[in-house]
Amino acid sequence: xxxxxxxxxxxxxxxxxxxxxxxxxxxxxxxxxxxxxxxxxxxxxxxxxxxxxxxxxxxxxxxxxxxxxxxxxxxxxxxxxxxxxxxxxxxxxxxxxxxxxxxxxxxxxxxx
Amino acid sequence: xxxxxxxxxxxxxxxxxxxxxxxxxxxxxxxxxxxxxxxxxxxxxxxxxxxxxxxxxxxxxxxxxxxxxxxxxxxxxxxxxxxxxxxxxxxxxxxxxxxxxxxxxxx
Numbered sequence: 318x319x320x321x322x323x324x325x326x327x328x329x330x331x332x333x334x335x336x337x338x339x340x341x342x343x344x345x346x347x348x349x350x351x352x353x354x355x356x357x358x359x360x361x362x363x364x365x366x367x368x369x370x371x372x373x374x375x376x377x378x379x380x381x382x383x384x385x386x387x388x389x390x391x392x393x394x395x396x397x398x399x400x401x402x403x404x405x406x407x408x409x410x411x412x413x414x415x416x417x418x419x420x421x422x423x424x425x426x427x428x429x
Numbered sequence: 430x431x432x433x434x435x436x437x438x439x440x441x442x443x444x445x446x447x448x449x450x451x452x453x454x455x456x457x458x459x460x461x462x463x464x465x466x467x468x469x470x471x472x473x474x475x476x477x478x479x480x481x482x483x484x485x486x487x488x489x490x491x492x493x494x495x496x497x498x499x500x501x502x503x504x505x506x507x508x509x510x511x512x513x514x515x516x517x518x519x520x521x522x523x524x525x526x527x528x529x530x531x532x533x534x535x536x
Contacts, residue, residue: 360528405470415460415519420472
């Protein structure tokens with residue numbers, strides 16, 4: 318069976334500090350991978366998606382970047398966090414672009 | 430105007446009631462997803478639809494492509510159904526999300 322892991326579960330970081338959130342998927346190969354953010358009281362926003370190693374598409378201009386160094390590893394990064402980067406970050410995977418998406422447990426990020 | 434509109438925004442029901450959540454969209458889509466987000470934040474994908482109707486346990490999802498409308502029904506609602514239900518549509522490589530319907534089922 319397939320599983321998706323995210324860590325850390327919770328993170329508190331000062332403004333201007335770097336960020337690295339990791340997502341890994343087990344039990345499948347060549348998944349589509351996604352990073353979403355949900356700001357407090359707001360809906361989901363797709364940040365990045367990847368259809369393969371080294372292939373990243375960005376949906377919105379922002380302070381964040383994503384990388385896919387391995388088939389089942391997706392990393393969300395920032396060089397300098399902003400207060401507005403606070404939120405709930407979710408990683409998801411799917412088979413193909415329109416398949417069912419399976420979500421990780423999420424990371425709560427608070428930037429102070 | 431949002432590409433995806435959900436109604437109602439908030440819904441309170443008595444245990445056992447039949448519940449309907451609606452989703453209307455304004456773009457041509459490849460697929461539509463219904464997601465469930467629990468109070469702790471975790472998200473579960475309930476359905477992925479491109480036409481017709483799907484059923485899983487007490488949950489039923491329908492989509493009318495011509496009318497650009499989908500509904501999520503919950504039969505015999507239970508307090509554990511309390512969650513935020515999110516409609517999301519995919520068109521090409523674009524994802525559009527509704528703002529969610531917050532459902533509370535009272536025992």
